[in-house]
Structure formats: structure tokens, C-alpha cells
Amino acid sequence: MTDQTTTATTSSSRATAAPAVPAFEDVVYERRNAAAIITINRPERYNAFRGKTVEELIKAFRLAWADHGVQAVILTGAGEKAFCTGGDVKQRAETGDYGSTESGMFEIGNLHKLIRDIPKPVIAAVNGVAVGGGHVLHVLCDLTIASSTARFGQAGPRVGSFDAGFGSAYLARVVGEKRAREIWYLCRLYDAATAERWGLANTVVEPERLMDEAMDWADEIAEKSPTAIRFLKQSFNADTDHQAGLSNLAMSALDLFVASPEGAEGAAAFAEKRTPDFASKVQYH
Numbered sequence: 001m002t003d004q005t006t007t008a009t010t011s012s013s014r015a016t017a018a019p020a021v022p023a024f025e026d027v028v029y030e031r032r033n034a035a036a037i038i039t040i041n042r043p044e045r046y047n048a049f050r051g052k053t054v055e056e057l058i059k060a061f062r063l064a065w066a067d068h069g070v071q072a073v074i075l076t077g078a079g080e081k082a083f084c085t086g087g088d089v090k091q092r093a094e095t096g097d098y099g100s101t102e103s104g105m106f107e108i109g110n111l112h113k114l115i116r117d118i119p120k121p122v123i124a125a126v127n128g129v130a131v132g133g134g135h136v137l138h139v140l141c142d143l144t145i146a147s148s149t150a151r152f153g154q155a156g157p158r159v160g161s162f163d164a165g166f167g168s169a170y171l172a173r174v175v176g177e178k179r180a181r182e183i184w185y186l187c188r189l190y191d192a193a194t195a196e197r198w199g200l201a202n203t204v205v206e207p208e209r210l211m212d213e214a215m216d217w218a219d220e221i222a223e224k225s226p227t228a229i230r231f232l233k234q235s236f237n238a239d240t241d242h243q244a245g246l247s248n249l250a251m252s253a254l255d256l257f258v259a260s261p262e263g264a265e266g267a268a269a270f271a272e273k274r275t276p277d278f279a280s281k282v283q284y285h
């Protein structure tokens with residue numbers, strides 16, 4: 001999982017010539033059989049994303065979309081601890097944002113839409129903790145395969161953030177209203193068995209089996225008609241596509257909130273390893 005070459009690696013007779021892969025810093029992009037494997041590669045930050053990470057993930061998903069040899073995408077995290085822990089809270093505490101990007105924007109909403117819009121199934125291989133914006137990423141994937149060591153949850157209200165777009169509305173579609181509200185209001189972490197029982201994970205395997213299992217699912221998908229799969233994915237999405245509008249609204253609200261004293265308090269408290277004092281910072285009653 002360390003391939004950082006300039007062309008995607010392929011090993012399938014089904015594969016066509018793969019497009020060139022840019023030199024990524026926060027993401028690793030590989031081709032294996034008819035699957036693109038996209039790995040968030042910031043293990044020292046538990047694979048939290050900064051603006052650059054999101055920008056590279058967008059490029060990686062576009063590569064997979066454009067590559068006719070790719071029939072499924074696997075999204076995972078580097079190392080054994082974390083799939084993705086959402087926004088880089090330390091970066092936010094330091095600079096008040098998620099760091100510089102080429103576009104000048106933090107494009108998490110566009111990444112969400114891309115995971116939904118790419119007309120190929122996206123499989124989350126959840127190798128560790130999936131929390132906050134990292135939890136939203138796996139929820140948006142078509143399928144989730146979890147390591148038995150994986151943990152799942154939302155953290156925004158604990159660190160001065162929220163995703164009130166797909167992060168709330170689509171989560172409720174997946175697990176139901178009561179469980180979605182519990183996940184967001186209590187910010188607990190749930191184990192892999194609970195995630196499977198709640199329909200957050202399709203299956204749970206031992207950690208050493210995770211990538212093989214994800215590849216088996218991708219290979220099985222690759223035996224099917226790409227056009228049939230494409231229409232099915234678009235059909236599944238159509239019923240919740242209105243949530244993209246909600247997502248735009250939610251991201252605008254979040255931009256304002258994270259810059260407020262209450263939002264900033266959450267990030268500062270996390271970085272300083274202390275309990276946040278939200279109550280004294282609330283401006284909106």
C-alpha cells in the first residue's frame with residue numbers, strides 16, 4: 001500500500017491503460033485488478049483530513065471515474081488505528097481552518113457528492129476508527145466492510161463542528177432516525193458488531209482479512225455489467241439527491257459556526273486535551 005508511482009499499477013487482463021497518477025502527499029492511489037484503492041495516508045493524525053487531503057481525494061476519485069478499467073473503488077486508511085477521524089482538529093486549532101489548498105477552498109461537500117456521483121460502487125474498508133467527517137465518508141460509500149477492531153461515531157458536537165447535510169439526513173436513512181440522533185447527540189463510539197447490527201456495515205472480518213475481503217467484493221462486482229451497476233447506483237442515489245441541497249446549506253452554516261467562539265472552543269479544547277467549555281461561549285439562543 002505504499003505505491004506512489006506516476007502511473008497506476010494494474011494486474012488484470014480486464015484493465016485498460018490507466019491514467020497517470022499525480023504525486024500525492026496525503027493519499028495513495030493504486031490499481032489492483034479492476035479496483036482503484038484510495039488510501040488516506042496521514043496515520044500520524046489518525047488519517048484526519050486537511051484541505052489538501054480532500055483535494056487529493058477528489059483527484060483520486062476522478063482518476064477512478066475516468067479509468068474504464070476500474071469497476072469499483074475501495075476507500076481505506078493507512079495503518080491499523082484509523083480509517084479517518086474527520087477534519088484535522090489540530091490544524092483547525094492552529095490556523096482556524098483546514099490549511100491551504102490549490103483551489104483556495106475546503107471542498108469536503110464536493111468530495112461527498114463525488115463519492116455518490118461516481119458511477120461505480122465505492123467500498124469503504126474500515127480498518128480502525130471512523131469518526132466525525134471520516135464516519136460521514138464511510139456512510140456515503142455504497143458498501144462498508146469493517147475490521148472487527150473498527151469503531152464508529154460522530155464527534156462534531158464534542159469538538160465544535162457538525163455535518164447537518166448528508167452527515168445527518170443520509171445517516172438517518174441508513175440507521176433510522178432514533179439511532180442517527182443518538183449517534184450525533186451523544187458522540188459515542190460504537191464497535192464493529194454494533195455497526196453491523198445497525199446496518200452501518202455490510203460485514204465484519206478479522207483485521208488481517210480486511211483488504212482481501214474488500215478485493216473479493218470488488219472482483220465480484222467487476223464480473224457484473226458496469227452499465228447495469230451504473231444505473232442501479234444512480235437509481236439508489238436519486239431518492240436522496242435532494243440532500244445535496246441540504247448539504248450546501250449545512251456547509252455554509254458550518255463555515256460560520258467553526259469561526260464562532262463556540263466552534264473555536266471545541267477545536268482548542270481538543271488540541272489542548274481539556275474539556276471544552278461551550279456553555280460560556282454560546283452566542284445563539
Ligand SMILES: CC(C)(COP(=O)(O)OP(=O)(O)OC[C@H]1O[C@@H](n2cnc3c(N)ncnc32)[C@H](O)[C@@H]1OP(=O)(O)O)[C@@H](O)C(=O)NCCC(=O)NCCSC(=O)CCC(=O)c1ccccc1C(=O)O
Binds near residue numbers: 045046156159161258
Ligand atoms: C479518534 C479518537 C476517538 C481516537 O482516540 P484514541 O484511540 O484514544 O487516540 P488519541 O490518543 O485520541 O489519538 C491519537 C492521535 O491522533 C490524533 N488525532 C486523532 N484524531 C484527530 C483529528 N481529527 N485531528 C487531528 N489529530 C487527531 C490525536 O490528537 C493523537 O495525537 P497525539 O499527538 O498522540 O496526542 C480520538 O482521537 C478523537 O476523538 N479524535 C477527534 C475526532 C474528531 O473530533 N474529528 C473531527 C470531527 S468534526 C469533523 O470531522 C467535521 C469536518 C467536516 O466534515 C467539515 C465539513 C465541512 C465544513 C467544515 C467541516 C468542519 O469544519 O468540521
